[in-house]
Amino acid sequence: VNNLPRAVAWVDGALRLLDQTRLPHTEAYLDCHNIESVYEAIATMRVRGAPAIGIAGAYGMLLPFRDTHEPGTDNITVRTVRDIHVSVENDRGQAEVSLIELERRADYLVGARPTAVNLSWAVNRMLAHARELPNVDVPKLLEEARRIHAEDAAACRAIGEAGAPFVKAHPRLLTHCNAGSLAVSEFGTALAPIYVAHSQGNRIHVFVDETRPLLQGSRLTAWELQRAGVDLTVIADNMAAHLMSTGRIDAVIVGADRVAANGDVANKIGTLNLAILCKHFGLPFYVACPWSTIDPATATGSEISIEKRSSEELTHIMGVPISPPDIDVFNPAFDVTPAELVSSIITERGVVTPPYPPQLTCGQ
């Protein structure tokens, strides 16, 4: 598949992010030299999509707090606490941070998007790696972040391979939000089976929910599918039922922000809606995600706290006010789809179908 964008990269000691809030009009990259700018990029969704947030968080663990900035050190924190010390290199030289400092960074970063399990998973993996190293040094810590990144890319390809048969059998698909290259590495999750099937010469047509409030569908999924040469049609989120009732859609495929141990799926607000429509019309509803999205610590979807985002996302679009002033708004970022509405979960370890086997939750 040609022309897939790189949402996250580590370049010259900084975290380079494609600023997704400026797409599709401007393809701008942001270099983060401190952890606050990583936090800001995650919280405001300049980088978004569960796996991409995890990768950004892993690299972000290597970056210092701005408030400890010392001129001339390029934002690298210099500390002399008596704790395990971790060297952090950048292109200008070397500095040290303590494990306590790394834990502080982890706590801080996780708060940027509390629902995304990949974020806490990735920063905890970085912490665990730091704790286990006999002699912690920069190359090894950076290597771990690169490993998380590379594993994610490999997982996306494997998800694509595992899901491609479903796409070939149901070539007119509807997707919601963006679970593509921009959300992950390379192929994405929900879009990975589409890219694999497309690259094998199958004619696929993707209906793209615009995905209010932040329009990840019309802004991001449409942009990356168009770049990759996949046929697509953008619709408003309320049109899926009409499309299904008139026989224009074969299946729905979405990503996931967190999957509970019982198979309940937290994903972008509007996902539950599509799952219920699929049940009504007898269509398959697929969830594609890396295995790391499955959280054994969350027994069921009811335990997942749903992030509420700002009113402005609904009262304004691209900065333009659309509703009267002083209006009450409810803006949950996610909803929870019960496991019984999910036809299959497509992962890099294979396809699982409810009722789920115990190994769904013990393979981490």
Next chain:
Amino acid sequence: VNNLPRAVAWVDGALRLLDQTRLPHTEAYLDCHNIESVYEAIATMRVRGAPAIGIAGAYGMLLPFRDTHEPGTDNITVRTVRDIHVSVENDRGQAEVSLIELERRADYLVGARPTAVNLSWAVNRMLAHARELPNVDVPKLLEEARRIHAEDAAACRAIGEAGAPFVKAHPRLLTHCNAGSLAVSEFGTALAPIYVAHSQGNRIHVFVDETRPLLQGSRLTAWELQRAGVDLTVIADNMAAHLMSTGRIDAVIVGADRVAANGDVANKIGTLNLAILCKHFGLPFYVACPWSTIDPATATGSEISIEKRSSEELTHIMGVPISPPDIDVFNPAFDVTPAELVSSIITERGVVTPPYPPQLTCGQ
């Protein structure tokens, strides 16, 4: 109920419309002196809502084509065809139009919004009245338009009375699009039971679907409910399932653009979606509309042609582009909800429930 706006009025020989495309930011009124400006106002949804379109169409029948404009006659067509002649007065004097001309106006106006049955119903009623008058004169033709308007206002009040018990029993309601004062006269249709229950001192809370693409919910329904002092919360169209699954909604109430003889309901795109969600969660789904919305000439919903609107409504919001250029878009204005998903239809003649009696379709 205080502060309800007047969407349609006949003032000094012109049709005065509240320009709903400029709400909620600007409350501007448009005076139409010719039929093209009425057509433009209907097609671009400056005036919208099935009954309001019908009323605008009835008054619009009194206005001449611009292309026959003669200076000094204030856009009143002057013709001398040997046919039945109808005098059309305005504040500057008197002129005549033929029945053929009236038929031409009717054909022209109906094309502005082909799905809205009230529009063709109203212009045909004006035509029928003109044909039956022994001596056609202006006051009588204008009287007929005023009668249509007054009957609509009375129907809205009666719909409100008929539906208020449902609202009291289900005080946390979700509505879609705008079927309120702005769509009709006075109380509206879907909002009429809410206004009546509110005016009787009941505490009602209305969740308002923003209603993409044209945002009639966040722009119009939120505006008029706020003016009337009814508690409301705006949500994106894809949030209803989440609200229902977390027990925050008691019922859905919407208007209708056309009801087929079997009870299938054509209404704003997204309505079918809500009806399916109500079925899934065991919630009542109410349709409120004047009896004139029921079309005995349409046997089932499958006969209703669904208006496709322009791509720009989806690729732009308030003039701001949100998707990549050259993107394919599907933009149906309506969908059809099967009768079996409708709990009740609330009309000025009472409440009917499927399976519908024969009198549903023979009372026109």
